[in-house]
Amino acid sequence: MPRTLEKSKCEARVSRPCSHCGLPASALPSDETAFCCNGCLGAYALIHELGLDSYYDLKSAMASTGSATGLESVREQSSRSHVLDDLSAAGVPVRTMSDGSCSVRLAVDGIHCAACTWLIERVQPTIPGLISAQVRMTDQTVELVYDPSRTQPVDISRKLAKLGYSLAPWTLDCEDDQGFQLQQREHWFGIALAAFFAANAMWIGVALYAGEATGMSLGHETFLRWVGTLLAMLAVALPGRIFLQTAWQAISTRTPHIDIPIALSLLIGAIGSLIGVVRGVGHIYFDSLASLIVLLRIGRFIQFRVQYRTSLSLSRLLRWNSVAATRIEPNGTRKTVPTNRIQAGQRLEVGPGETIPADGIVDIGKSNVDTSLLNGELRPVVVEVGDLVEAGTINISSRIEIDVTAAGVNSRVGRLMDLVRSASAQRTPAVLSADRVSKWFVLAVLFLAVVTWLVWTNLANASVATQHTMALLTIACPCALALAAPLVITVALGRAARRQIWIRDGNCLERLATPGTLWLDKTGTLTSGRMRVLAWHGNDESLEFAAALERTIRHPIADAICEFAADKVLEASNVEVEDLEHVPGRGAKGRISGYVVSIGNEAWLREQGSEVSSSWLNLQSEAFTHGRSVVWLSIAGELCGMFETGDPLRGDAIETLRDVSKKGWRLGILSGDRQEVVDGLALLLRESGVPIQVALGQRSPEDKLEVIRKAKHDRAHPVAMVGDGVNDAAALALADVGIAIRGESGQSLVAAPIFLANNRLSSVVDLLAASTSVVRGIRRCFAASLIYNTVTISLAMLGWIHPLIAAVLMPISGLTVLTMAMMTNAFPNEKSK
Amino acid sequence: MSVLYVALPVALLLGGAALLACLACIQTGQYDDLETPSIKLLNDELKS
Numbered sequence: 059m060p061r062t063l064e065k066s067k068c069e070a071r072v073s074r075p076c077s078h079c080g081l082p083a084s085a086l087p088s089d090e091t092a093f094c095c096n097g098c099l100g101a102y103a104l105i106h107e108l109g110l111d112s113y114y115d116l117k118s119a120m121a122s123t124g125s126a127t128g129l130e131s132v133r134e135q136s137s138r139s140h141v142l143d144d145l146s147a148a149g150v151p152v153r154t155m156s157d158g159s160c161s162v163r164l165a166v167d168g169i170h171c172a173a174c175t176w177l178i179e180r181v182q183p184t185i186p187g188l189i190s191a192q193v194r195m196t197d198q199t200v201e202l203v204y205d206p207s208r209t210q211p212v213d214i215s216r217k218l219a220k221l222g223y224s225l226a227p228w229t230l231d232c233e234d235d236q237g238f239q240l241q242q243r244e245h246w247f248g249i250a251l252a253a254f255f256a257a258n259a260m261w262i263g264v265a266l267y268a269g270e271a272t273g274m275s276l277g278h279e280t281f282l283r284w285v286g287t288l289l290a291m292l293a294v295a296l297p298g299r300i301f302l303q304t305a306w307q308a309i310s311t312r313t314p315h316i317d318i319p320i321a322l323s324l325l326i327g328a329i330g331s332l333i334g335v336v337r338g339v340g341h342i343y344f345d346s347l348a349s350l351i352v353l354l355r356i357g358r359f360i361q362f363r364v365q366y367r368t369s370l371s372l373s374r375l376l377r378w379n380s381v382a383a384t385r386i387e388p389n390g391t392r393k394t395v396p397t398n399r400i401q402a403g404q405r406l407e408v409g410p411g412e413t414i415p416a417d418g419i420v421d422i423g424k425s426n427v428d429t430s431l432l433n434g435e436l437r438p439v440v441v442e443v444g445d446l447v448e449a450g451t452i453n454i455s456s457r458i459e460i461d462v463t464a465a466g467v468n469s470r471v472g473r474l475m476d477l478v479r480s481a482s483a484q485r486t487p488a489v490l491s492a493d494r495v496s497k498w499f500v501l502a503v504l505f506l507a508v509v510t511w512l513v514w515t516n517l518a519n520a521s522v523a524t525q526h527t528m529a530l531l532t533i534a535c536p537c538a539l540a541l542a543a544p545l546v547i548t549v550a551l552g553r554a555a556r557r558q559i560w561i562r563d564g565n566c567l568e569r570l571a572t573p574g575t576l577w578l579d580k581t582g583t584l585t586s587g588r589m590r591v592l593a594w595h596g597n598d599e600s601l602e603f604a605a606a607l608e609r610t611i612r613h614p615i616a617d618a619i620c621e622f623a624a625d626k627v628l629e630a631s632n633v634e635v636e637d638l639e640h641v642p643g644r645g646a647k648g649r650i651s652g653y654v655v656s657i658g659n660e661a662w663l664r665e666q667g668s669e670v671s672s673s674w675l676n677l678q679s680e681a682f683t684h685g686r687s688v689v690w691l692s693i694a695g696e697l698c699g700m701f702e703t704g705d706p707l708r709g710d711a712i713e714t715l716r717d718v719s720k721k722g723w724r725l726g727i728l729s730g731d732r733q734e735v736v737d738g739l740a741l742l743l744r745e746s747g748v749p750i751q752v753a754l755g756q757r758s759p760e761d762k763l764e765v766i767r768k769a770k771h772d773r774a775h776p777v778a779m780v781g782d783g784v785n786d787a788a789a790l791a792l793a794d795v796g797i798a799i800r801g802e803s804g805q806s807l808v809a810a811p812i813f814l815a816n817n818r819l820s821s822v823v824d825l826l827a828a829s830t831s832v833v834r835g836i837r838r839c840f841a842a843s844l845i846y847n848t849v850t851i852s853l854a855m856l857g858w859i860h861p862l863i864a865a866v867l868m869p870i871s872g873l874t875v876l877t878m879a880m881m882t883n884a885f886p887n888e889k890s891k
Numbered sequence: 892m893s894v895l896y897v898a899l900p901v902a903l904l905l906g907g908a909a910l911l912a913c914l915a916c917i918q919t920g921q922y923d924d925l926e927t928p929s930i931k932l933l934n935d936e937l938k939s
Binding site: 175192193194239242243246247250251254257258262278281282285 | 895896899902910913914917920922923924926927
């Protein structure tokens with residue numbers, strides 16, 4: 059992990075929010091500004107230079123709604139921009155306009171709030187040749203229109219990278235994107251048409267009812283009836299057609315679908331009204347019909363948007379991979395190429411701090427590799443010549459050259475992405491309460507219709523019986539059923555988004571209402587995802603030596619020790635380290651002020667000739683039972699200290715897990731990290747009163763998928779999973795409810811149906827509470843709809859129904875559902891803190 | 892009351908014209924992104 063925190067070297071520092079992004083940063087009390095990292099400092103300076111200081115005003119004004127996390131990773135941005143050198147090679151379509159300017163849509167990483175949009179669009183006048191930059195928040199892309207003779211996307215991207223926004227090729231197929239736009243327009247068309255027909259049919263309906271009360275000529279009445287029916291027919295034929303189509307498909311594939319009763323009502327209403335108007339007698343229901351179609355089209359549109367967001371998140375997951383790589387050509391020259399052009403058999407150079415772009419065998423060099431992306435293990439793995447390195451892992455300490463064995467979709471991480479895709483496709487959609495209820499609803503209505511017809515044929519004649527049966531079928535409207543669930547869920551989604559809980563698949567909320575099993579990933583989910591010094595046995599003086607030596611090394615444990623020392627030691631001496639020697643996987647040594655200082659594991663220390671006494675060894679084994687790693691320090695051959703390092707629990711972990719288990723959920727840990735570490739964490743949690751049922755370690759991403767698959771055999775209880783890394787992605791996609799959490803490592807995962815962008819584990823408790831209220835809200839809507847239907851169906855069976863009653867009751871039932879959905883108290887507004 | 896035979900089609904035609912205008916707006920992409928413009932409005936106010 060690259061070191062971003064600048065180690066403090068001088069007098070007492072205080073913690074203050076970073077002037078750019080608001081994260082905690084250390085500063086001198088006299089300083090006016092404080093920065094958490096160099097990236098923020100750079101961005102701050104650039105914003106001043108461009109004269110865009112009001113960015114900060116805007117940002118604080120938006121703080122209540124937007125995220126203020128600001129810049130996360132500035133690393134790799136410069137190398138990423140190389141991909142944009144050759145857009146056609148990366149497969150990005152560039153449209154050339156009639157006036158010679160070019161237009162391209164690129165993905166932007168790091169957009170959080172309105173201020174980001176503003177900042178990106180304000181950069182436009184400062185870049186000559188950039189005609190416009192339009193940000194689209196929904197999918198985090200920007201459309202650049204530029205003059206190709208004066209500027210290129212790569213230059214624009216460099217400028218934006220300085221502000222902390224990196225541009226990358228937009229991996230979702232351009233065609234897909236356009237397909238979405240067209241479909242969305244089709245939905246808008248449908249809603250507009252349906253609304254037009256409904257509004258006009260309604261006022262004609264009003265005229266007819268008024269005429270009936272006050273008396274009107276037969277000619278006028280017939281005219282109004284014809285026009286109203288014509289409008290309703292058009293409404294059924296144009297915006298209402300999709301319901302008939304999907305219902306027909308559902309019938310031909312013999313799958314129950316909510317569209318079948320809807321189509322039935324539409325058809326019967328339409329045919330009945332048509333017969334009524336031709337014969338000039340009987341009730342007609344054109345106004346109810348038209349308003350029904352509007353409500354249904356709106357519900358359908360909401361569903362469509364939710365589905366699109368789900369598919370979008372998948373493509374966003376694949377985006378991390380679009381990094382440039384350095385290829386070594388056969389003649390020895392280095393060339394920057396997009397990752398997707400790497401093939402097996404080629405040679406790559408990977409510098410320290412870079413992501414390894416493909417699977418391969420190390421050919422030259424020796425380094426530490428951070429594999430936490432694939433298995434959650436924070437301790438770096440040592441790789442030497444002949445070892446396999448995998449795409450997606452990060453090369454930490456030194457330059458290596460690799461022979462590519464598999465790239466792109468063939469690499470391990472590529473196959474993992476395939477697993478994620480197939481897992482999300484495989485996921486059997488939960489049978490939703492609306493669908494379950496609607497099946498019974500249709501049966502009941504049909505049964506009652508038959509009863510009505512039989513009874514009325516006996517009581518009166520067939521014509522009266524037909525009329526009453528038709529009234530019943532038209533008015534028994536599944537509208538509330540079709541609308542209730544999507545509406546309640548959509549309201550909850552909106553409220554959740556305000557808390558930075560992004561829910562892509564609203565059905566998940568329904569699943570969470572019954573307690574089941576919650577699997578938790580360890581690294582980055584239960585823990586902070588960063589190595590820290592948890593205990594130090596030794597004196598402050600030797601700590602200085604340790605920090606001085608570790609400052610020269612790139613290694614997570616070294617970073618942790620430096621950070622620890624910076625917090626503890628007020629005055630860090632400016633010492634020179636000579637004769638530095640660093641052996642990956644063992645330790646390091648160097649000469650400081652004439653003393654040989656070595657830091658490393660037990661074996662390393664013994665090799666340096668230090669004695670390790672039994673009391674120290676006891677301390678070490680105790681640390682091991684808690685899943686911690688131990689690093690020893692010796693000065694001049696004398697053992698003088700021991701660091702216990704590990705990944706500390708999140709601050710809210712214990713409380714959250716306690717609350718979750720109180721709601722009846724079973725808890726399990728599912729980690730790729732070593733079993734001892736996982737056991738240690740489970741022990742720690744059990745000691746604080748959290749009942750962890752199972753703690754599984756050393757699970758590969760494929761194993762995790764298998765665990766979830768097995769757990770899902772018990773259909774009655776949902777399987778939920780919380781994770782943060784690509785190694786959890788497939789399991790998250792397969793689980794009934796996958797919850798991704800933004801880890802501190804910056805590798806955030808947006809493919810899961812639920813994404814906790816606020817980085818708070820306690821949001822899981824909010825989610826559970828919200829799901830209970832959502833289910834309650836849906837049930838309330840069902841109850842309302844049931845009461846409405848019982849009343850209207852009884853009226854129809856008695857033969858008392860009148861089109862006026864239908865026209866009044868139908869919108870009322872729709873409005874009741876709407877009001878009740880809005881009143882659902884999922885994610886109540888933030889409690890006063 | 893026979894004015895109804897003229898007034899009603901005229902009313903429908905007027906409404907239809909508005910509908911066509913609305914459909915044209917959708918066709919030219921004005922409804923494609925409903926999220927970002929609301930934020931941009933806010934920005935312009937702060938700029939002055």
